[in-house]
Amino acid sequence: MSSGVSTMARLDADRWTGSMTRELTLVTGGTGTTGRRVVERLAARGAQVRVASRHSACMLDWEEPSTWAPALAGATRLYLTYAPDLAVPGAADTLAAFTESAAAAGVRRVVLLSGRGEPGAQAAERAVRAVADSAGVELTVLRCSWFVQNFTEGQFAPSLQAGELALPVGDVVEPFLDADDVADAAVAALLEEGHAGRTYELTGPRALGFAEAVRECAAAMGRAVTFQQVPPAAFRAALAADGVPDDVLDLLAHLFTEVLDGRNSRTTDGVQQVLGRPPTDLATAVRRSAASGCWA
Template sequence: MSRLAEHDVPVRVGSRRGEPPFDWQDETTWEPALRGIDAAYVAYYPDAAFPGAAQAVRSFADLAVASGVRHLVLLADRGSAEAERCEQAVRESGAEWTVVRVGFITQNFSEAFLAELVRGGVVALPAGDVREPFTDAEDIADVAVAALTEKGHAGRIHDITGPRLLTFADAVGEIAAATGREIRYLPVTSEQFVSSLTGRGVPAAYATQLADLMTEVFDGRRENVTDTVESVLGRPPRDFAEYVRKTAATGAWDARAGASDGG
């Protein structure tokens, strides 16, 4: 939102606390949120790769076009079949469209359950030794803003990655080195992963869908890097090490952080 404000673009935030409120699970909130809008950034919650996302995105896109929206910018997952169906829905909507494809977002390591795992010293994921081009959320935001505010992005797929491939063991190792703590990566089965999450209070349905997504995309299909950030923004993508250095300095991964914030 702040980036769009810098472009002197009026912005309406689509959230449950927005004005008017917007909820992906309540279609009655969609039309009021679309009134007077000519471009929309479509980021399905909880994820464009989750079951049901494509149908919701198709319904939203159709309503958006009927409401006068001329350009849709979709946030999609690299390599996910459901996200590909979301892309198709937007392409067939009749609006100008841009797709912003991303893989595993770097900031996931300092949010929600994954931050808890890092603080606990063991990051257990059903990802094996696959390599991932971890993508910084700041790069995603900058590319999305460019697509929304500049000409030349209609009909394009912006496949965003970080600058290098790392296994999850590599990534966790960099976090451990930056924090000076013993933190290790533990590859687990999908069943073990779901059990771990539900034991932490994560709803079983969400845990299962997340495990299914990881099983789908962490098979090597995303083991490549692109030059999209540089071609769109004229600068290299942010490296994982930069994120790790800045986040470690905040103390977010300190073992005591979970206790101090109620986690």
């Protein structure tokens, strides 16, 4: 494909919203849980935004560095979310290299989505920060607890719909975080001043166990859903039988057996710090999602 055609395709992919601002925000993972919400909010505020992912009109693949420069062309701000997870091997190197490309392309402000209490995620934060600092790029890190949306639209949603969720997790509590709060925080950090250099730990307002979270979901659905704790090996075998690839199985094993050990149970005032309002409770978020048909 000639570079002229690539540029046309990229411009077609940009969402112009009537604003003639010179700022263009590239949203990586722009079709995912947080990216999609960030795109909606930026567009609603009249910002110019470009969605990038493997299946977007603007194609970006972390495994294909040749896709990076075309996606970054003209961008001045960046919402950076890495899939499948910052904890996977190689994520820190990939994100450091991408941040270098972003700085070279003219990006001046980056908001990085990260995970709480994950050594791999914190290594990726350090790698991105080192590049950003040396290139004079503003960086804000959103270090997040587990999303409520894992239950309503992510990997647990089909099981909830089927009436039974089985996970290798017991009594540990987690302050589940509403992805709408993440997106609000990301947009504030992208568009407003005063967030450069900050790392915000974002959590929901109360920590609750997975069984209790499932009870809240069931109440929102208006029907019974059971929660069962299963041994890690049985969980892995069941997912493997469903065709889930080994690298995803390794990632889930890491998250459930290492990260979910209680280290992230504490709530924080991160949402209040960024947005000047309290975070949304899981019960409120799941009722809102149920009303919009997430388990229909």
